[in-house]
Amino acid sequence: MAASLFLGTLVAAAWVGAGCATRPGLSWQRYEFERPQMGLPFRIVLYATDGQVATNAAEAAWKRIAELNSILSDYEEQSELSRLSRTAGSGRSVAIGPDLWRVLIRSEEMARASGGAFDVTVGPLVQLWRRARRQRVLPEPDRITAARAAVGWRRVELRPRTRSVRLVAPGMRLDLGGIAKGYALDEAFAVLRHQGVARALVSGGGDMVVGEAPPGERGWKVAVAPLDAPGAPPARTVWLRWASLCTSGDLFQHVEIGGVRYSHIIDPRTGVGLTDHSLVTVIARRGITADALATAASVLGPVAGIRLVERTPRAEALVVRSVESAGKLQFEMAETRGFRGWELRR
Ligand code: AMP
Numbered sequence: 001m002a003a004s005l006f007l008g009t010l011v012a013a014a015w016v017g018a019g020c021a022t023r024p025g026l027s028w029q030r031y032e033f034e035r036p037q038m039g040l041p042f043r044i045v046l047y048a049t050d051g052q053v054a055t056n057a058a059e060a061a062w063k064r065i066a067e068l069n070s071i072l073s074d075y076e077e078q079s080e081l082s083r084l085s086r087t088a089g090s091g092r093s094v095a096i097g098p099d100l101w102r103v104l105i106r107s108e109e110m111a112r113a114s115g116g117a118f119d120v121t122v123g124p125l126v127q128l129w130r131r132a133r134r135q136r137v138l139p140e141p142d143r144i145t146a147a148r149a150a151v152g153w154r155r156v157e158l159r160p161r162t163r164s165v166r167l168v169a170p171g172m173r174l175d176l177g178g179i180a181k182g183y184a185l186d187e188a189f190a191v192l193r194h195q196g197v198a199r200a201l202v203s204g205g206g207d208m209v210v211g212e213a214p215p216g217e218r219g220w221k222v223a224v225a226p227l228d229a230p231g232a233p234p235a236r237t238v239w240l241r242w243a244s245l246c247t248s249g250d251l252f253q254h255v256e257i258g259g260v261r262y263s264h265i266i267d268p269r270t271g272v273g274l275t276d277h278s279l280v281t282v283i284a285r286r287g288i289t290a291d292a293l294a295t296a297a298s299v300l301g302p303v304a305g306i307r308l309v310e311r312t313p314r315a316e317a318l319v320v321r322s323v324e325s326a327g328k329l330q331f332e333m334a335e336t337r338g339f340r341g342w343e344l345r346r
Pocket residue numbers: 007008009010117118119120122126175176177178179247248249264265266267268291294295298299
């Protein structure tokens with residue numbers, strides 16, 4: 001069964017390489033590994049001075065990602081997340097492991113910071129819209145109303161003393177598709193570091209976490225793809241070090257019904273898939289933050305989205321949105337004050 005909980009992210013960013021493989025006088029060697037994980041192509045690029053170190057580190061990182069998928073996936077019936085969702089409305093409080101706990105704590109912080117635009121309790125709505133995508137029929141309004149009754153981040157009770165969770169409303173279903181991949185990338189990078197490899201990049205479906213720059217480089221050169229629409233503003237290039245870059249948008253994952261394109265990202269306030277075409281790129285220190293912020297800013301739109309990222313320490317964002325006006329496509333662009341710093345970084 002496809003364990004692809006992290007369907008969310010589109011391939012909007014591409015690592016475009018940093019020329020040198022080996023530099024004279026230095027024994028750094030570049031190693032590349034690829035593997036499907038979480039239903040998406042994942043990639044590790046690292047520099048090491050020893051092939052065995054490189055292979056062992058990559059293996060350990062793959063293992064960690066697979067482990068996290070088996071905990072955080074809503075596609076896997078037996079994941080810790082799915083088991084937790086099945087206790088919704090029972091009144092029971094369930095003790096959970098450290099990974100799920102960390103992701104739920106960060107999810108709650110993001111829900112609060114974004115005024116509920118980011119909300120991992122959207123599970124029942126995601127289910128409805130996944131079906132709409134398969135059948136190409138819009139969900140009936142009363143089904144959206146019923147699903148919304150089981151959505152609401154304030155109805156997830158997190159109890160730190162016992163590290164346990166109670167899902168208050170019956171039918172609640174958690175979906176970590178907007179945040180868990182970022183966490184998995186952080187953790188995979190942490191494993192590499194633990195194995196002595198810091199000059200590394202881990203990416204999954206276009207989102208990435210990077211550490212120290214490749215030898216002799218100022219960073220990992222990453223092209224931030226433009227919005228896929230004729231006349232969209234061109235790609236930008238950033239140089240990343242010790243950072244994460246995540247994107248969100250409706251490019252690959254959407255359904256078109258009655259001439260309207262609905263995104264896989266849902267506005268929890270309406271229960272409806274987003275209908276504006278946008279591409280949000282967020283750079284933050286950690287993947288868990290960049291991933292969640294990108295999803296949140298997609299829901300909030302350029303103005304409130306950029307405001308949210310400006311309020312988040314050490315995070316920057318670029319939002320491009322296409323708007324149709326008098327039959328013509330126009331583009332709105334917004335970015336945080338520090339985004340350009342990543343383009344110029346030396
Ligand atoms: P991303 O590509 O990171 O923006 O994640 C999109 C995925 O997050 C979707 O496929 C859903 O699984 C989930 N999701 C959809 N809407 C929301 C939302 N408003 N808040 C949090 N997660 C969401």
